[in-house]
Amino acid sequence: MSDVSDDGVHLDPEDWGDELKPGTDLFHAQYSIDRHLKSGGFGITYLARDSLNRQVVIKECFPEGMCVRPNRVVRPRSRTYGAGVATLIQKFIGEAQSLARIDHPNVVRVHQVFEDNDTAYMVLDFIDGRELGEEIVENPLSPAEVRSALLQLLDAVAVIHDAGLLHRDISPDNIMLDADRRPVLIDFGAARDQERPANRPASTVHVVKDGYSPQELYLQGGDQGPWSDLYALAATFHHLITGEAPPNSQMRLAALAMGSPDPYLPLAGRVDGYAPAFLAAIDKALSVMAHARIQTARDWTAMITGVPAPAPRPVSQPLSEQQPQRQLSQPMPSETARPNSPLQLSPTRAAAAVATVLALGAVILAGV
């Protein structure tokens, strides 16, 4: 038996990877898979239909590397992974429940989470559009569209942070541009990383994206907070404006730790078509050291619009047990430190920077 893809290509089911085949029913036939969209490290994304024949997107919890699919069901690759897979399934369900608390036009809406095939699934609004990263290759955004998209996403990120959540994986491929060119944030999967390192299954991939992730996301126990999402958002907009991501934050940290200049080239004064303050705010959000960045999405919005930021809404839940959330509008204790100066590294940050330099050295040596 063979099936035919949208492109008319004959597909032999034997050749397929781990994904469910088109026509597979889920959750007592409430949903039917149309086609596979993408496989990531933690999950598989499908286009599907609900029982009313509406198009939806379904994400399946499938931690690649820890799981196999002998038939429809998902099984840990070996007994060693049993507990890890069970934990990830529970985290996936928690991620859907967290996302369900967010009601914002620029955040993908989650309809349902359910268990089937010994794993979990979440059902999302289908966004009729393209990933921002793909779209800008053919149709770059005008400066006015860039400004509007950033203000919309900052409002979305403010609401996410008010709810005590961090996205942790903001990047051009986790923002869809819908048919009206409205940006919509997707893929809250990295929220699972809030787990304590000791409880994290050994093979769980630490979610980092070179160029977009701030340096603290590379470090276990790094100082993660709203400023971390703002770095990734700024890196995304750096890409929209210049066509490429800024230099890898670990390389930037290593340069600072060695007393070398930051390889990042500020946008302010270098790019036409934007207000200098707009570009300067992106540069500030992209500071290597967390304390030198813009601390809240609302502060960033205020820097763009010139209208003072309103008081933050009450926080409904801490970011995690490890990271009690700061008063979002208050400066951090070390806020007066000068941005990007190697002399400003606190002992723990300096140690982390040195560790990064050593690790980078080891990587370079290993590659020789």
Ligand SMILES: Nc1ncnc2c1ncn2[C@@H]1O[C@H](COP(=O)(O)OP(=O)(O)O)[C@@H](O)[C@H]1O
């Ligand atoms: N709600 C959605 N509507 C339309 N396409 C989506 C939606 N969610 C995800 N996709 C597509 O599937 C891809 C993978 O989904 P994503 O949630 O980013 O998972 P991954 O963890 O694999 O990156 C996205 O980059 C996007 O192209």
Ligand SMILES: [Mg+2]
């Ligand atoms: Mg993604």
